Amino acid sequence: MASNTEENYLKALFQITIESGNKQEAGTNEIAAHLGVKPATANDMLKKLKLKKLIQYEKYGKSSLTKAGKKIAIEVVRKHRLWETFLFQKLAFSWDEVHEVAEQLEHIQSKKLIDKLDAYLEYPAFDPHGDTIPNAKGELNITIKKTLLEEEVGHQCKMIGVKDNSASFLQYVNKMGLSINQTIRIVARQAFDDLLEIEVNKKISSVSPKFAENIIVECAICNKATKA
Amino acid sequence: MASNTEENYLKALFQITIESGNKQEAGTNEIAAHLGVKPATANDMLKKLKLKKLIQYEKYGKSSLTKAGKKIAIEVVRKHRLWETFLFQKLAFSWDEVHEVAEQLEHIQSKKLIDKLDAYLEYPAFDPHGDTIPNAKGELNITIKKTLLEEEVGHQCKMIGVKDNSASFLQYVNKMGLSINQTIRIVARQAFDDLLEIEVNKKISSVSPKFAENIIVECAICNKATKA
DNA sequence: AAAATTAGTTAGGTTAGCCTAACTTTTATA
């Protein structure tokens, strides 16, 4: 069983490598900076994680996750994102408040709890930041997360989150007939003033670029194109 | 800010003293036993908690909570019981599974989280074990928790929990028209076979002593009598 | 290629929370 701290190191390594990058490894200083500790501290932990066979690491070299280490990292990410979704959807936390609390909740040890939470939330695919939630098997569908502003004309996409979480913006979102999981079709983009024409529930409306860049969407068409 | 461990010591002291007793103090060995640590370890912590003015303690004497210490202890108890209620009511955990997970969840630091959870659960008065949940102000209504078996004939009481959590028992409970918060009136007790006649939803039925001792109830009449 | 910068490591120190072993104080009992 990994300690909270060990879990945090594995998660950091996961985020630096697998997620936000192409290179599959990270340096000691990079990891230390990510966690807000000194390189000497990170170095100690890396040696320990190597001994536990959770990472690959050689003196003066870069670190990367082993299969076992990656499994733990993904579990922590899964817990983090499920809790964020719970806080956002059920407890009406705002988008920017969920992270801090989820940092604590992600370390609760109970397989049963997290699987029941997943079921209770009806197996959400995305957290409120629009990031993919790994499933119970540790599978993580890498989907392209983008804002409505970046979506292509003609494509149909699904709203999976918001960036701005102010009451005024959320009311506006609501007024436009938008909510999580709502399907949106991009009808046109006006070259003249950059307004975006979207179709929601068979109703067409125009939204500003500022509005559009605060709506996080997922697009099945784009995802397929990327995989091919 | 108290650490998880400090919180556990304060909670233990609270449970030993205020809750399950009349004497308002506890010995070092008693506290150590409650927490599963050695007396030497507890002794160190008691000195530390005294320094932080969270408990009163003199060498070779008993310990008791100060106002500040009691405040923290009650907050932890509140969090524990609210999480138990959440696990039981929303995530369909069974009665006997909630405690272990709540032991972890009770240390999550976020006032906002716990108050929102309270609201989400609609301000429950009791946890699934029938224990009172302190409110946001730290007020704890001490109510007498008893089983249906112990309730007096003629009194009306409210079901607040169950002891047995097997599927078969819960189905039986359900069949009798009983659920949490359901009002029950004790019609009579048959001296001959100890069967209890109860009225639930204007329907009278008989239950065995074995059944009755697994239903936890609260009785306003009894509570009033005790306070007077 | 030598020097300078950056990255990474080692050694030694701290604190929290635990332990054992030996001791002292208090309480109960003969």
Add this chain to the structure above:
DNA sequence: TATAAAAGTTAGGCTAACCTAACTAATTTT
């Protein structure tokens, strides 16, 4: 009331996770 038992304390040690200071290795720059 003396003594045995129970309760409580102290001293010294351990591990996890952090630190600083001084070092070595690798990489850039001139």
